[in-house]
Amino acid sequence: MTEQQWPEVYRKLGVKPVINAQSWVTSLGGSLMRPEVLRAMDEAATAYVDMMDLNRAAGEVVARACGSDMGLVTAGCSAAEVLMAAACMTGDDEARAEQLPDTTGMKNEILLFSGHRNRYDGAFEFSGAKIVEFGHGDSARPYHLESAFTDQTCAVAFVIGPFIKQGIGLEKTIEIAHAHGVPVIIDAAAEVPPRENLSKFIKMGADMVAFSGGKGIGGPQSAGLLAGRKNLMEAAYANSLNLNSPKAGIGRPMKVSKENLVGMVAALELYMDTDESAIIEGWRSKSDYIARKLDGIKGLKVVIEDTPTDRQGPQPVIYFERDWKGPSPAEVRQTLLDGEPSIRVGGGGIRNEINIVMVNVRDGEEKVIAERLLEALS
Ligand SMILES: *Cc1c(COP(=O)(O)O)cnc(C)c1O
Secondary structure, three states: HHHHHOOOHHHHHOOOEEEEEEOHHHOOHHHHHHHHHHHHHHHHHOOOOOHHHHHHHHHHHHHHHHHHOOEEEEEEEHHHHHHHHHHHOOOOHHHHEEEEHOOOOOEEEEEEHHHOOOOHHHHHHHHOOOEEEEOOOEEOOOHHHHHHOOOOOEEEEEEEEEEOOOOOOOHHHHHHHHHHHEEEEEEEOOOOOOHHHHHHHHHHOOOOOEEEOOOOOOOOOOOOOEEEEEHHHHHHOOOOHHHHHHOOOOOOOHHHHHHHHHHHHHHHHHHHOOOOOHHHHHHHHHHHHHHHHOOOOOOOEEEEOOOOOOOOOOOOEEOOOOOOOOOHHHHHHHHHHHHEEEEEEEEOOOOEEEEOOOOOOOOOOHHHHHHHHHHHHO
């Protein structure tokens, strides 16, 4: 993208667009919305609507996509985490919903595997809940979870994401939590695609699951999805959409605009009809292009990786071998970042490799990336 092609809105503000080969990260704008989604949002902006009716209707679309009793469009996965925690503490008791984040008189402990601690888990505590860890670092045994329950436990949280260890696994976690009569709430923010994950965790017995709307689903960057069991979802509504009660709930600072609600629904419906394999093949052919361009450089090993636990979609990964004589991975990343357009690549995660995430690389940008990589590596 040359300066002439930068969207005028960004140019006027003096903000430079970037080539995003780092994934659906918040820091680079999530994902881009398809024209159909933008048109739906435009249209939504032309009329007033009863927001409760709109929320319930949008929620039904979410529930259908997730195979859950009920759904809700939230202001991102983080907001959904706040609402899941709140729902597990208050149930459908409106007085309790008004009381949060003061949890006096409520069960307020959320159990979380130590290996699942992450930069977003503060959202659970935002509600007033307390996280109680179990396990040792990146490992846990079923008895660690068993012995963590107290009479204050309101939920067991579970996190699924790249490079995040699974501990005792979701199935065992659900089994143990349910034996204690405690719900399981899941942060699966970036786990879509594949589409099947929208309903997979609910099918496994999870009580509530949260996804980002502005990552792989292609909705507004500040939207998300929450799906789950009827009683807990009604509780989530009570904590977020008590629109006419005297005191707004904990969800008030996380309201979703009518435009975002409609945009999220449009994106989700499009996504449900998308040929995922064609999209993934597109990522693969861009990966192949870059790998071919970097082929045969002494000291570098370029591999196309596609492990769902670590990598989001097929992508070229550049490993710097012992006989590599050129700039370090950090220097290469910096050179790419400093150039114009600025190119942001993945931070590796295994041994300081550079991974070029394809999910947000637009057609033709793979050529720019390959060219700039060759310069930066020389
Ligand atoms: C992105 C992400 C979040 C935050 O999601 P938002 O939709 O940006 O609020 C939470 N948890 C994990 C694991 C994530 O990857």
